[in-house]
Amino acid sequence: MSGFTLRAMSFQEFRSPFCEPWLSIDDTFGALAGSIGPQIASVGASMPCNAEPAGHILCSTLIRECFSFDHIPWSRVRDGLHEYAGRFTPTVFVNAYECASWGYILRYYFLKNPAARCVMITIADVNLYNFSLWDEEQIWGRSGYGCCTMLIEKAEETSADLVTGFSRGSNIIMEFAIAIRKAAQEGTDRIVALPFFPANVRGIMDTVLKGRRLTRNGHARWGHSFGSDPWIAILDSVGTMPDMRRVEKFTACSLAFNGYYSLLDIDVPPGAPLVLVGQAPAARMGKDEYTLS
Amino acid sequence: MKYFTYHFEGRISHPIYQGILADKFIYKFPSINGNETISTFSSMNEHDLTVLSTLTFEKNIPVLLNPSQHYRLMGHFIEVVERELPAVEIILMRLVEPALVRMAPAMFMEKVFVCQDTAPEVEDLQRLGKSFIVFRDYIKIHSFVAGNNTVYVDLYSPGEWAREFDAIRRDLIELGVDEIQKPATGEASDGRDQRHGA
Numbered sequence: 001m002s003g004f005t006l007r008a009m010s011f012q013e014f015r016s017p018f019c020e021p022w023l024s025i026d027d028t029f030g031a032l033a034g035s036i037g038p039q040i041a042s043v044g045a046s047m048p049c050n051a052e053p054a055g056h057i058l059c060s061t062l063i064r065e066c067f068s069f070d071h072i073p074w075s076r077v078r079d080g081l082h083e084y085a086g087r088f089t090p091t092v093f094v095n096a097y098e099c100a101s102w103g104y105i106l107r108y109y110f111l112k113n114p115a116a117r118c119v120m121i122t123i124a125d126v127n128l129y130n131f132s133l134w135d136e137e138q139i140w141g142r143s144g145y146g147c148c149t150m151l152i153e154k155a156e157e158t159s160a161d162l163v164t165g166f167s168r169g170s171n172i173i174m175e176f177a178i179a180i181r182k183a184a185q186e187g188t189d190r191i192v193a194l195p196f197f198p199a200n201v202r203g204i205m206d207t208v209l210k211g212r213r214l215t216r217n218g219h220a221r222w223g224h225s226f227g228s229d230p231w232i233a234i235l236d237s238v239g240t241m242p243d244m245r246r247v248e249k250f251t252a253c254s255l256a257f258n259g260y261y262s263l264l265d266i267d268v269p270p271g272a273p274l275v276l277v278g279q280a281p282a283a284r285m286g287k288d289e290y291t292l293s
Numbered sequence: 294m295k296y297f298t299y300h301f302e303g304r305i306s307h308p309i310y311q312g313i314l315a316d317k318f319i320y321k322f323p324s325i326n327g328n329e330t331i332s333t334f335s336s337m338n339e340h341d342l343t344v345l346s347t348l349t350f351e352k353n354i355p356v357l358l359n360p361s362q363h364y365r366l367m368g369h370f371i372e373v374v375e376r377e378l379p380a381v382e383i384i385l386m387r388l389v390e391p392a393l394v395r396m397a398p399a400m401f402m403e404k405v406f407v408c409q410d411t412a413p414e415v416e417d418l419q420r421l422g423k424s425f426i427v428f429r430d431y432i433k434i435h436s437f438v439a440g441n442n443t444v445y446v447d448l449y450s451p452g453e454w455a456r457e458f459d460a461i462r463r464d465l466i467e468l469g470v471d472e473i474q475k476p477a478t479g480e481a482s483d484g485r486d487q488r489h490g491a
Contacts, residue, residue, distance in 0.1 A: 021344075055417070067409055068390035069348060070439030074410040092414055096388045096396070096407035108406040112383060113421055131341045166401055258395045 002249065002265035003161045004106075007118070008046040009150040010039050010275040011232050013222065016135070016145050018126045025071045028128055029080055036124055036147050037084020043149040044088030044120065046273045053151065054116030055109050058090035059101035061226040061256070062125045062134055062145075067093075090122055099195070099227040099254045103164045103262020110154055122149040123227040137224075139173075139257075141198035144223030148231045152266070161266075167259030173201055176255045177208035183251060183263045186211040190249040190265065191237060193230035196222055215250075222278070227254050234268065235276040244270050294422040294451070299458040301446040301465065302474050305432060309469030310362040345437065354433050354441055360392030363434045368397025369468070370428050370446075370461075371405060377460040381448070383418060383425035385411045390438055415449075424450050426461075444470050 012035065019028045040056075047053070058081075066072050074093050082089040097104040102121050109119045124147040127134045136142050163183050167175040184192050192212050194205060196219040206214065215233035222232055230252035238244060248268045255261045268274070337345070358366065371384055386400070386407045400407060408414060411427050418425045427447045433440035444465070448458050466472055 064390055068438045069350070071348075091417075093409040094407070095409065096391050096400075098391055104406070107403065111403060112406075112418065112423060129344055131344065132338050133341055164401070166395070166398075257393070258391070260396075260401075 002267045003155040003157065004264060004266045005153045005155070006234070006266050006268045006272060007151040007153050008043045008273045009148065009231060009235065010043050010273075011148040011228060011235055011277065012039055012146055012275075013225075013278040014126055014145040014147065015279050016127060016143075017130045018128070018145065021130050025066050025128065026076070029066075029072060029077050032124070032126060033077075033080040033084055036122060036149075037081050039147060039149050040081070040085040040088050040090070040120070040122055042275075043151055043273075044085070047118070047151060053088070053118040053120045054113050055092070056088055056090040056120035056122070057092045057094055057105045057109070058122045058124060059094040059097075059105060059227065060124050061095065061098045061101075062127060063093075064095050065131075066128055088120060090120075097260050097262075098256035098258065099229070100164070100256040100260040100262040102227055102254065103162060103264060104260075106152065106162055106262075106264065107164050116154070118151060118153050120149065120151050122147065123231070124148075125226040125228065139197070139201060140224035141201075141219060142223040144196070144225035144228075146222075146225055146228055146232075148228040150231060161264060163261075163263040165261055167261070172255065172259040173197075173204050174208070175259065176253075176261050177205045179261060180205075180251070180253050180263060181208055181212075183265075184209070184212050188249075189213070190251055191215060193233040193237070193250045193252045195229035195253065195255055196224050196233070230254055232276065234266075235274055238268060238274055239276060246270065294419070296419065296449045296451070297453055297455075299448040299450070299455065301444075301458075301462045301472065303444045303465060303470035303472050305357050305442045305444065305469065306471055307469060308357045308362075310358065310365060348437075350437055351433075351439060352436070356433050356436055357442060358432055358434055360390075360434045361394045363430075363432055364392065364394065364397045364400070366430075366432075366468075367428065368399040370465075371397075371399040371402060373461055373464045374426055375399075375402075377464075378426070378448075378454060378457045380424065381426050381450070382423045385414055385418075385425060385427045387411050387427075387429040390434070392434070415447075419449065422451075443473075 019031055078089060094101045094105055102123060105121055110116055126145050134143055165179055169175060180192060193215045196217055198219055202217045215237050218232060218236055225232055234250050250266055252264045252266055367386055374381060374384055384405045388407045389409050411429055415427060429445040431440040431443045433442055
């Protein structure tokens, strides 16, 4: 068993472009709040922990220019979310650790408050200014956009279930894969939930992680969805299980562009509310949606 | 909890790392093919540059540190705090634009947390009774990034740490951060410091 349990989680894919390009940044965030807020409220409402969450943090890889351009203060984004998310509104925004932010957030929140049991994290990635450079990249290939909210509970005693680290060299894929190999034992029933990468990059990881159970590569379906990748992989994996009657064990793994990484052993109990909502593949620009679980 | 609070406010008015080679660790661009020189803006196409051209930016503030040097400054601050005030439990730092260069190694220390707006965390850390130090800078690291080159440091301590804070203050001044107001003396507060804005 891991010291961390996934109590509830929901992912929603966003269409791209998310908004018409002529919308102001305030209106774009208004639309974003309308997408993210209800998801947060629904995950919060299914809170099985008896206490309030010790914190709720919004993190992102791509939401950055609006703050560096000083186009909108975080406090206004937060107030917009509050309309939908109420008492579960995130208080803090983090993008420094890029796709690995969720792991550094967990590390910090349980360090500053060891008595805390539950933390909510929302990972939102949207191309606010429709910069084409975010749509596709050499290493990660086509990008996917969306929003994932999760409620994570920590047991009183945890061992080394959370690993946060960073690459020191220039081959970040290899260093990441080796870090996972050290953390994920061979021959166990724990499934390694990997980020979505093009086949050539995934091939490196498959080779280094030979002998481990790995989630399937969702790159062709979802694109590289930044920090949400391993969480989509978990949802996808659980969704393919015909009848989940036992706790499923995963190691969620995320890698940032600059080589920072987060690895977390996390258990998913039967009955945890899990939702995966994608745009219909044939209508990425349309409104049709389907729910996988 | 009663806190002693110490405050430093400074401004960078010249390129403090001029003539110093970039830290190899920080500057190395981690790419699968070892490309170390690519930057965000060289990756932009005509559409992206057109979008940028419609945005307005403050043009009268000089760019005195590049992103790599900015991380170097943040890493240096952590090292100074570790040297002068190892007892401090949390180091909070403000960052709005993650650069395409790697953060300084010290920024990954367990007690360090980097977020966009430190104010809500300041409130929570006071509620939890933690000793902590906050480094907020508004340094303009690129012509497209907002900033006025100011630096703010706030220490919240359970006891009188004036001497230690003064050592940190003097280190920043020696580095080239000009102080723009006298440091506040250590004063016990009721734990609700209103100085924290953005």
